[in-house]
Amino acid sequence: MGQVASKQVGKRQTCKLADLQTSKSGQGIAQAAGIIALGNVASRILGLVRETVIADLFGATGLVSAFNIASIVPKMIYELLIGGMVTAAMVPVFSDYASPERRGELWRLASAMFSLAVIAFSLLVLLLELLAPQIAWILGGGFDAALQAQATALIRIILPSLVFFGLSGIATGLLYSLKDFTYPAFGAAIFNAGIIISSLLFAPSLGIASLSFGVLLGSILQMAIQLPGLRRVRLTFSPNPSHPGLYRIIQLYIPVILSLVISQVGIALDRNLASRTGEQTIAWMAAATTLIQLPLGLVSMAISMAVLPSLSQFDVSAELEGFKQTLAFGLRLVLVLIIPAAVGLLVLGRPIIALIFEHGEFTVYDTAQTALALRFYLLGLPFAAIDLPLIFAFYARKDTRTPVMVGILGVIIYLIVALSLIHPLGMVGLVLANSAQLTGHALIMLVLLHRRLEGVRGYHLLETTLKALLASAVMGFTAYPVLVWLGGRVDASTLWGEVAIVGGTGIVGIGTYLVMVSLLRVEEVRVMRKVIWTRLRGAAA
Numbered sequence: 073m074g075q076v077a078s079k080q081v082g083k084r085q086t087c088k089l090a091d092l093q094t095s096k097s098g099q100g101i102a103q104a105a106g107i108i109a110l111g112n113v114a115s116r117i118l119g120l121v122r123e124t125v126i127a128d129l130f131g132a133t134g135l136v137s138a139f140n141i142a143s144i145v146p147k148m149i150y151e152l153l154i155g156g157m158v159t160a161a162m163v164p165v166f167s168d169y170a171s172p173e174r175r176g177e178l179w180r181l182a183s184a185m186f187s188l189a190v191i192a193f194s195l196l197v198l199l200l201e202l203l204a205p206q207i208a209w210i211l212g213g214g215f216d217a218a219l220q221a222q223a224t225a226l227i228r229i230i231l232p233s234l235v236f237f238g239l240s241g242i243a244t245g246l247l248y249s250l251k252d253f254t255y256p257a258f259g260a261a262i263f264n265a266g267i268i269i270s271s272l273l274f275a276p277s278l279g280i281a282s283l284s285f286g287v288l289l290g291s292i293l294q295m296a297i298q299l300p301g302l303r304r305v306r307l308t309f310s311p312n313p314s315h316p317g318l319y320r321i322i323q324l325y326i327p328v329i330l331s332l333v334i335s336q337v338g339i340a341l342d343r344n345l346a347s348r349t350g351e352q353t354i355a356w357m358a359a360a361t362t363l364i365q366l367p368l369g370l371v372s373m374a375i376s377m378a379v380l381p382s383l384s385q386f387d388v389s390a391e392l393e394g395f396k397q398t399l400a401f402g403l404r405l406v407l408v409l410i411i412p413a414a415v416g417l418l419v420l421g422r423p424i425i426a427l428i429f430e431h432g433e434f435t436v437y438d439t440a441q442t443a444l445a446l447r448f449y450l451l452g453l454p455f456a457a458i459d460l461p462l463i464f465a466f467y468a469r470k471d472t473r474t475p476v477m478v479g480i481l482g483v484i485i486y487l488i489v490a491l492s493l494i495h496p497l498g499m500v501g502l503v504l505a506n507s508a509q510l511t512g513h514a515l516i517m518l519v520l521l522h523r524r525l526e527g528v529r530g531y532h533l534l535e536t537t538l539k540a541l542l543a544s545a546v547m548g549f550t551a552y553p554v555l556v557w558l559g560g561r562v563d564a565s566t567l568w569g570e571v572a573i574v575g576g577t578g579i580v581g582i583g584t585y586l587v588m589v590s591l592l593r594v595e596e597v598r599v600m601r602k603v604i605w606t607r608l609r610g611a612a613a
Contacts (some may be wrong), residue, residue: 092171101544111253111254111257111258113586116369118264119260121264122271122427123362124429125272131432132359132434133433135279136280136358137351138222139223140343140355141343141354142223142230143198144211144343146230146538149196150237151335152333161324161325162242164324164470165320166249170251177317179305179307180312180315181315181317182246182307183308183310183555184310186312191383193234197231200231201231204227205224208221208224211223211340212343213347214347214348214349225281226280229281229287229288230284230287231290232288236291236292239295243298244256252301261296262276263293263514266286266292266293269286271283298416324472330476330480334480335479335482338482338509342502346499346503350499353499357499359425359429360425360445363454364446364456367409367413368410368453368456368457368460370409371409372410372456372457372459375461393470395465395468400533403462403533406458407457407533408540408594410453412585414450414453415545418447419551420551420555420574421446421450422439422440423570423573424574425442425446426439427570427571427574441499445499448505450498452508452509455511456510459488459513463517465521471524474524475517481518482513489501491511523592539592539594540589542592543589543594546588547582548581549582550576551584552575554581555577558572
């Protein structure tokens with residue numbers, strides 16, 4: 073009996089120590105997520121400005137669909153070769169070398185990565201320039217010949233940006249492993265600024281091509297903004313493929329490549345199918361996706377990237393309890409923020425679309441179609457938000473195979489739903505297929521992680537989810553009557569009228585949610601409030 077009591081006391085002491093460490097870790101994660109989220113706020117604001125400028129100058133026409141086809145090419149290739157590697161392999165492996173006594177090895181590994189990337193991406197750009205017509209056909213096979221030719225020309229302008237995207241991705245992985253989040257956080261913001269500048273300056277003379285030149289300019293700026301963060305890194309041109317860390321990165325990334333290939337094939341099929349439902353469909357879907365990506369970037373990506381280095385270090389030191397506590401906190405933080413965001417977009421979706429896009433060449437009909445797509449995208453938003461930290465959890469444990477297999481299942485789900493619904497529902501069928509893919513992927517990942525970690529019960533995930541759902545429901549039911557009331561008293565045909573409707577309803581909704589989570593004593597909100605207050609006091613001092 074004495075031994076049992078001793079074990080119970082020791083267990084309680086261990087739990088208290090874990091809670092203390094988790095509290096400190098949680099504040100560190102919240103602080104890092106805050107930096108990333110701040111960069112994402114700047115990025116999303118400039119992204120909305122970018123989309124507003126595009127809508128004003130070019131509307132939701134076939135030309136905009138052609139540009140969306142062209143602009144997705146470097147994104148697809150970047151995700152295939154570097155983007156997925158950053159989280160799946162680079163940050164976990166770089167983190168192994170991040171301790172002060174191993175920094176010399178980290179610099180040698182980073183030098184090899186940068187050098188090989190310059191050579192590989194330069195050769196790839198030359199090859200893809202020759203294949204641009206075939207790429208335009210694969211992604212936009214439903215377009216007529218003239219629109220495909222336009223897409224080909226836009227692709228050729230954009231392709232050199234691949235070199236700068238690749239270098240920027242490696243820089244991001246290196247800085248994240250050193251827990252320097254500031255410079256990478258603002259890379260996407262400066263990228264959007266490049267597109268805005270180019271389109272405003274050159275649209276009258278270059279037309280839609282000004283957007284492609286903007287992507288190229290933005291990619292250069294995105295790399296340039298990270299250079300100050302690399303000033304302490306000793307880089308040399310050393311295309312040495314024999315570094316053991318490089319081998320480890322490749323070893324971890326090989327399974328991911330299959331998943332990304334399948335994912336990119338799914339994206340290509342989605343664009344091809346969408347091009348066959350009308351030349352404006354891709355433009356409408358892209359506008360709706362911009363609003364979906366706003367909370368995903370501000371919440372899910374920010375928190376996931378903040379959690380990943382800590383998860384990787386917990387896994388290296390075999391601290392399973394710390395790993396689960398950190399992951400659970402990240403998931404709870406995502407749920408507390410993403411659920412009200414989804415409800416808010418459901419209530420305010422159409423007024424927000426009108427405010428952002430319905431100017432110049434973007435018509436009322438375009439607003440209605442974009443709002444229709446947005447409503448069905450929202451079905452998958454909460455699942456997409458929790459999916460990212462779940463994937464990163466597997467990456468942190470150096471398991472890249474499981475997300476690959478689940479990714480393949482996700483694409484299969486998409487194809488089954490898309491091919492079943494595209495004929496009766498058109499664009500809506502494709503959007504529903506996307507939501508079904510995201511939902512299925514997240515649920516499968518959650519079940520598998522629960523088994524892998526020997527259970528994740530006891531970390532208040534269900535309790536936090538229910539509180540966030542209740543608070544969000546009250547927020548929605550409070551905000552909608554305000555929206556109707558303002559709509560009957562404000563001239564929605566003017567810019568200031570649209571701002572008043574969206575702003576007034578949004579303020580009421582946010583205020584209601586904050587009151588509800590305070591009454592429900594949601595712990596994650598208390599942690600965020602403490603971090604924000606600490607930073608504000610520090611800034612004031």
